[in-house]
Amino acid sequence: RKEVEQDPGPFNVPEGATVAFNCTYSNSASQSFFWYRQDCRKEPKLLMSVYSSGNEDGRFTAQLNRASQYISLLIRDSKLSDSATYLCVVNMRTGANNLFFGTGTRLTVIP
């Protein structure tokens, strides 16, 4: 079983739609959680951290469910510029604090 699993998609949605991605992780002792965005052939960039109480940043909302070991990302009012691959990232280790990346969910927002 992979440490971090995501539905690879692709998700093709019209502009203005709401779309949600889920991600599951295997290690219940995981410490911190993130969503990164990666544009085609570019480097990943932090989109948002995921806090236990859930957090929102404009049109983006992240949720964490520790009991079920999953993280979600909700994008409201999708824009063409939201088209990208979204990576779920989990810090699973103590000490070296290494990050485990999901394979990513590809989103295409259609005009």
Next chain:
Amino acid sequence: EAQVTQNPRYLITVTGKKLTVTCSQNMNHEYMSWYRQDPGLGLRQIYYSMNVEVTDKGDVPEGYKVSRKEKRNFPLILESPSPNQTSLYFCASRVSAGRDITDTQYFGPGTRLTVL
């Protein structure tokens, strides 16, 4: 501008010819690491460094070497590249190896390596 730089950005080489991919960050970060990204497998960590002269293996270290003689630089060395090392490589850095949930990891622009 705060950034992580990598060179070269693109490289085509042949089996067995030693190569080095350089990585440099100007943010005085303690933690640096190398990843490779392959279709369907996502980002996998090759090596990481928690500080100068401190390096350790990640999940896929075979066939790679690293060094951390200076805080800003973390080169990736392929002593004898093979075709299965054809991949997209990213260097990354972070302030520290601490557990701050807001500690952002910054990535370099990537190096696309092809080994024939």
